[in-house]
Amino acid sequence: MATKAASPNVANVTAGHRTSSRTIALMIIGLALILVAPFLIYPVFVMKVLCFALFAAAFNLLLGYVGLLSFGHAAFFGGAAYITAHAIKQWGYPPELAILLGTGFAAVMGVVFGYVAIKRQGIYFAMITMALAQMFYFFCLQAPFTGGEDGIQGVPRGKLFGFIDLSNSLNMYYFVAAVFIIGFLFIWRVVHSPFGSILKAIRENEQRAVSLGYRVNRYKLGAFVISAALAGLAGSVKAIVFQLASLTDVGFQMSGEVVLMTLLGGIGTLMGPVVGAVLVVSLENYLATSSLPVPVVIGSIFVICVLLFRRGIVGEFNAWMDRKRG
Template identity: 70%
Template sequence: MPDMTEVLHTTSKLPAERSATASRTYAAFLLVGLVLLIVAPLFFYPIFLMKLLCFALFACAFNLLLGYTGLLSFGHATFFGGAAYFTAHAVKEWGLSPELGVLLGVVGAAVLGLIMGFFAIRRQGIYFAMITLALSQMFFFFCLQAEFTQGEDGIQSVPRGYLFGLIDLSQSTNMYYFVLAVFLIGMVVIWRFINSPFGMILKSIRENEQRAVSLGYSVARYKLGAFVMSAALAGLAGGVKSLVFQFATLTDVAWQMSGEVILMTLLGGIGTLIGPIFGAGLVVTLQNYLATSQFPVTIVTGVVFMVCVLLFRRGLIGEFYASRLGRKLGFEHRR
């Protein structure tokens, strides 16, 4: 019979080896993904790619709140569209540079998140979701009536300008790599946030809020911090999006936009870092390639959503992580 000490030693090595394997595999996937994103403009239309990256960042920002804090917001279009309006107005009317315009949009979205979160976090569950929806609709009607948003026409012909006064963003290639850089910065911020002690506390609140309270944590403050961070990152996506398409309209702040980001997150996988990216890619691709076809986009998207809900309860990436291959590679620990 084998020595018990040797058996225990061998068993203890398995988690460490699996973790190391998972880290190497994850790093390889990320490296391949980065290379594909760098060369993607050679094979795909840059505007399509930039739209995908903006919505992927938007979905990841929303997932920061839903997947890691357990708060379902029906009002995230407020931050996405609000930042789009702030950036577009600042760049077009005030003549700010694109980086300052986007920064202003992020700050504006964070302020909106602070105000909305202050009221919303006082309730839980469906009441929290309804409060965010109500406040979002109030902001929608504000944008409809406000003078600087130009009502139903929106802010059009927004100049892209020169990044840091040097790089001409009117060229699609330059604009794409600027959007890619913003997307990567946003993803690094999200990764650092969820892997920090603050992120660990958010996960504990999601799993058992009462226990987090019993441990002495101020749950309301942590929820508000997560809400503001999610709003700021959603604003980052919205501000860049207004420069990509050179306009900001009521569509960006409508409740349908909040529904789209929820759909993207559910399709990709709640509580996974890269799941919302795949969900956003699926939805944006369907919208792009079905727009000129005879198939109604909303119906096709609804069918895809139904199939994923019935067959992929954890989302596409979530199911992969939970599969035998995902467990073998150690991805169930890389959420």
């Protein structure tokens, strides 16, 4: 988010550089957790968490590091899911190629959506992305290949690279984990690259970035496309895990959900979206068996986060660590 909201995050980012040993320690712990998780928790649940964590991390690249709130990221997530599911089920593509196709499709969509949306800033950007995603939703509702209300069901998982059988749940799990780790490290690399620094400069003061000679719109579009492609990667993998691509994946509630994960975990922090995804997916799993209406709970968390908890869990944790250090 723009200047006022994001300024605490700047401290986080610089603090991140100073305490890189802590970051590395946390990453090793995280990696270990991911590796042992399927033996402790139901693997499909962890896979769902990982897909959404990658989705939220991709979204956060845009909101947290460029200050652009996209309210239409479901279009990339769900669009890629449809393409991947269709490519496997109807064309008999192997999973790796179908995922590549889905991700590529999301990237192309990102170019188109991004080109239109970056013509306006702030609130307008959010409304435009939302409207574009809604347009895509109606397209998916009517297009013959998406299967309308039913979606594309029973997508075979197939054999990765021709020899790794993904119908085995552990094989599937470690593939998803690998995709997540690669995606996450890629985002980490982007954020800490010169390109990422320019993105943060745009977030902090767009006019100044322009006056320094940066073609701001190119950087914004670049970030948008990367974010869309990674969201698509998450959607493609999700379609294989659940063997399903449906309208839920492209609906605006899905766009809202990824905003919530990022907000709850901490906008502009690398770990925030991951923590947010763990919490929101767990919460939804829990609510599915209770009689509480899910949107009411999700909406209430939104309101509470905006009013009291804008830095998110990881943001608050970082601030607390910094205070403790003095």
